[in-house]
Amino acid sequence: MAMSADRAATERDSTGHLYAIVAFALLAGGLAGIIGDAVGYGLFLIATLILLAAVVMMGLYFMTRAFDGPSLREAYTNAFQAGGWCYVFAVSALAGHYTHEAILGRLDWHWIVFGPAILAAIVYLDVNLYRIIYKRNEPTLQRYGHVMERRNLQPEAMRATFIEEVVVHKSLFKVSPFRWVRHQLILWGFGLMFAVEIVAVVFREAWPAFGFADVWRTPGHPLRAAFDFAYDLTGLMVLIGCILALIFRVMVNGKPEQKFTDTPTALFLFVVVLTGFVLEGVRINSEMAIYSQAEFVGEAFAVGLAAIGLGSLSAGAHSALWYFHVLLSCAFIAYVPVWRLIHSCATPLGRMVNSQKTMLAMKKQTALRGLMQGQARGAIMTPSTTDFPKAPGRD
Numbered sequence: 001m002a003m004s005a006d007r008a009a010t011e012r013d014s015t016g017h018l019y020a021i022v023a024f025a026l027l028a029g030g031l032a033g034i035i036g037d038a039v040g041y042g043l044f045l046i047a048t049l050i051l052l053a054a055v056v057m058m059g060l061y062f063m064t065r066a067f068d069g070p071s072l073r074e075a076y077t078n079a080f081q082a083g084g085w086c087y088v089f090a091v092s093a094l095a096g097h098y099t100h101e102a103i104l105g106r107l108d109w110h111w112i113v114f115g116p117a118i119l120a121a122i123v124y125l126d127v128n129l130y131r132i133i134y135k136r137n138e139p140t141l142q143r144y145g146h147v148m149e150r151r152n153l154q155p156e157a158m159r160a161t162f163i164e165e166v167v168v169h170k171s172l173f174k175v176s177p178f179r180w181v182r183h184q185l186i187l188w189g190f191g192l193m194f195a196v197e198i199v200a201v202v203f204r205e206a207w208p209a210f211g212f213a214d215v216w217r218t219p220g221h222p223l224r225a226a227f228d229f230a231y232d233l234t235g236l237m238v239l240i241g242c243i244l245a246l247i248f249r250v251m252v253n254g255k256p257e258q259k260f261t262d263t264p265t266a267l268f269l270f271v272v273v274l275t276g277f278v279l280e281g282v283r284i285n286s287e288m289a290i291y292s293q294a295e296f297v298g299e300a301f302a303v304g305l306a307a308i309g310l311g312s313l314s315a316g317a318h319s320a321l322w323y324f325h326v327l328l329s330c331a332f333i334a335y336v337p338v339w340r341l342i343h344s345c346a347t348p349l350g351r352m353v354n355s356q357k358t359m360l361a362m363k364k365q366t367a368l369r370g371l372m373q374g375q376a377r378g379a380i381m382t383p384s385t386t387d388f389p390k391a392p393g394r395d
Helices: 002-031 037-063 069-103 109-133 135-148 155-167 170-175 177-209 222-251 256-260 263-287 296-307 315-335 340-354 357-381
Strands: none
Touching (some): 170 177, 177 222, 222 296
16 A cells, blocks of 8 residues: 555656646747747646636535545546646646747837736636645645545535625624624625636636737727726725725724734735726726726726826826836735635635534544554553662662
């Protein structure tokens, strides 16, 4: 059995090395101008679809009794690995391509700065999420992985806890409706904004790269207006949530409830969203943007900025604000797994695990069995006091 485990580890290492070579080849091909952006975005779409399929299969495994358990577990495990590597391939190909374009002078300096910054932020985010979610829990998974078999799961309890604690956050609402509103606005505003951006990449970047009509830059196109409205709505949710979080911090200053605040994250995210809306307002004023009705928050900022004499900025001031906003946004992406923000997701997931009474009982039995076996081995290995010769002069 040990040999088979060693063989499996060796095969995984070999496969990882092979995939790393493929990623490096895609990066080199992009740098050489052989691989275009269509390849990178194609791999990005494939990765997104595979990862979505993996999430669905994992949900079916843990929350239902549908399909064969072992086959479903193997399928979603393989899908996560395949989707993850396709994502790495996509990033490699796009990094190479856009670096090649920058060297040839086909990209503005804005995007030359943005590209490496967002790439570094995403890599840092991915590595740290892997370290926090998997590597930190790897010993526990290896020791108690057998109790997570499907026959030990209670899908009804898992589904109920998912709805109540992950989606609705029922427990938080019972504790404090104010904290619940703040939390929901920030969590779902940020999460939905991220989802909107993933879909927007398809129409803004991938669609033209595949040779189709560039609907994103077609004046007055309803698809662009829909995305602009979605961006403003989700951004407004986050902005209000951050304001509520800062108000709550002032309300509980010096009180025991202060431990439930995260002022650095709230300020960080508030500045990111606020500078984004300011940039949008300046753009609407300077370009008389055709989408301004859909960009209802940006329109409000445009009116407010014009009223105080800041309807337009000099080219230098606008560029400085753009760089500040973009680099701060990239820094926030890297900041997610570092500070307390990660617990917004970890706590509900912990409650889902705690809803599995059968699995937790088996985990406790495994721990007790290991403890008792360790004590039994210690009793065998430790000699009795009667085995030692008596010291001279002692009874």
